[in-house]
Amino acid sequence: MRVLVLGATGLIGAHIAARLQEQGHQVIAGGRDRRLLERRFSDRWVHADLAQADEARWTALLRDVNAVVNCAGALQDSLRDDLAAVHDAGVRALLKGCAAAGVKRYVHISAAGLAEDRTTAFNRTKLAGEAAVRASGLNWIILRPGLVLAPTAYGGSALLRALAAFPLAIPAAWPDRVVQVIGMNDLGRAVEAALRPDAPRSLIVDVLHDERLPLGDLLRRLRRWLGHAPAPVLTLPGALARLSGQIADALGWLGWRSPMRTASLEQLRMGVTGDGTAAERHLGVVPGSLDAILNAGPAGVQERWFATLYLMKPALIGMLAAFWFVSGVIGLVARDSAEAVLIAAGLSHDFSRAAVVGGSLVDLALGAAVLFRPWTRLALLGMIAVTAVYLAGATLFRPDLWLDPLGSLLKTLPAAVLALVALAILDER
Numbered sequence: 001m002r003v004l005v006l007g008a009t010g011l012i013g014a015h016i017a018a019r020l021q022e023q024g025h026q027v028i029a030g031g032r033d034r035r036l037l038e039r040r041f042s043d044r045w046v047h048a049d050l051a052q053a054d055e056a057r058w059t060a061l062l063r064d065v066n067a068v069v070n071c072a073g074a075l076q077d078s079l080r081d082d083l084a085a086v087h088d089a090g091v092r093a094l095l096k097g098c099a100a101a102g103v104k105r106y107v108h109i110s111a112a113g114l115a116e117d118r119t120t121a122f123n124r125t126k127l128a129g130e131a132a133v134r135a136s137g138l139n140w141i142i143l144r145p146g147l148v149l150a151p152t153a154y155g156g157s158a159l160l161r162a163l164a165a166f167p168l169a170i171p172a173a174w175p176d177r178v179v180q181v182i183g184m185n186d187l188g189r190a191v192e193a194a195l196r197p198d199a200p201r202s203l204i205v206d207v208l209h210d211e212r213l214p215l216g217d218l219l220r221r222l223r224r225w226l227g228h229a230p231a232p233v234l235t236l237p238g239a240l241a242r243l244s245g246q247i248a249d250a251l252g253w254l255g256w257r258s259p260m261r262t263a264s265l266e267q268l269r270m271g272v273t274g275d276g277t278a279a280e281r282h283l284g285v286v287p288g289s290l291d292a293i294l295n296a297g298p299a300g301v302q303e304r305w306f307a308t309l310y311l312m313k314p315a316l317i318g319m320l321a322a323f324w325f326v327s328g329v330i331g332l333v334a335r336d337s338a339e340a341v342l343i344a345a346g347l348s349h350d351f352s353r354a355a356v357v358g359g360s361l362v363d364l365a366l367g368a369a370v371l372f373r374p375w376t377r378l379a380l381l382g383m384i385a386v387t388a389v390y391l392a393g394a395t396l397f398r399p400d401l402w403l404d405p406l407g408s409l410l411k412t413l414p415a416a417v418l419a420l421v422a423l424a425i426l427d428e429r
Helices: 011-022 034-041 055-061 083-101 121-134 156-164 184-194 215-226 238-252 262-270 278-283 290-296 301-310 312-333 335-343 349-369 373-397 399-403 412-424
Strands: 002-006 026-031 045-047 067-070 105-109 140-145 147-149 170-172 181-183 203-207 233-235
Touching: 002 011, 011 026, 011 067, 011 184, 026 034, 034 045, 055 083, 067 083, 083 105, 083 121, 105 121, 105 184, 121 140, 121 262, 140 184, 147 156, 147 184, 147 290, 156 170, 156 215, 156 262, 156 301, 170 215, 181 184, 181 290, 184 203, 184 278, 203 278, 215 233, 215 290, 215 301, 238 262, 301 312, 312 335, 312 349, 312 373, 312 412, 335 349, 349 373, 373 399, 373 412
Parallel strands: 002 026, 002 067, 026 045, 067 105, 105 140, 140 203, 147 181, 170 233
Antiparallel strands: none
């Protein structure tokens, strides 16, 4: 079949696209990130943004497409995501395009545990999208995966790995909440089964293993899989978790899509559960247990590095922002002292003043820019470049500062290295 996989640069969509391609389907990858699509899928991709495309755009894109697998989704409203647009309005436009183009099969990837009494925006918009699918008149099926565990990690699964790798103790709010997992390979088999000619239609199917796991137990088993020594689960106060979520929500409007945002924490607090027998009953797919999922892909050094470094990224970005911002403030407050250093090197008073004020403003700009996710990479490169300029200028005009007992020049080198490390671990996927 010729299949359009939407959300193909996401955790689920990327694996589904690869599996369907492996099974002989002609896969077209759809998503909103042109750069990632081009790098990963060569010429087998189309730019398709659920939040922006209208019926006419979908009708044109879906010409000669036999089936659509919609893996696109978002967790919470932010600078980059609009839940109502992606989960509801965008799905409605897509469905109309499917009908107009004569698409023969529509597979909708939703989420387990959706219910009318769960009032988060995530649940509300997901249910609205499902309602649109049910009313579409298409040949459709809705799959509701549980907590998805994949060889790669993103979002909530990445956070769980990071918490499991925490030193001394495993921090967790609501460790008694119950979750049910699904391995990415099993979810791929479910999608493959849903595309078969004899697959059931007009049906909502939970896709998850029937073992109901307390969150604390899941974290302990992830820790063992990572190869770390056993550690107790430290129950965090719910108020602390909610405060962390509110901070992460605020950062979301700067472009950071943290898995610690309120919506993610609320999903864990409410639990991720469903009918563990539905996938076998309707699709002939028997989901593997947590142990089977973990044993299928033993953790290596890359998994341990990722889990350990994951929570260090926000710490690195925050420290660099503070370092450069404070440096700029000090330069302006202690301007006379800074100017004296340059004047002592034989530079003019006017040039020294311009250099100090200009340098301080650059420091302030870099400290602020690194916090705005769309500008973070450029800001980190700027920090490295500005450090090199500072050191080159000091070496040329005041080489004696290299011997300063307080290490005024030497201390800038670790900051540049930290910026390099932040660049190395900046990508989300």
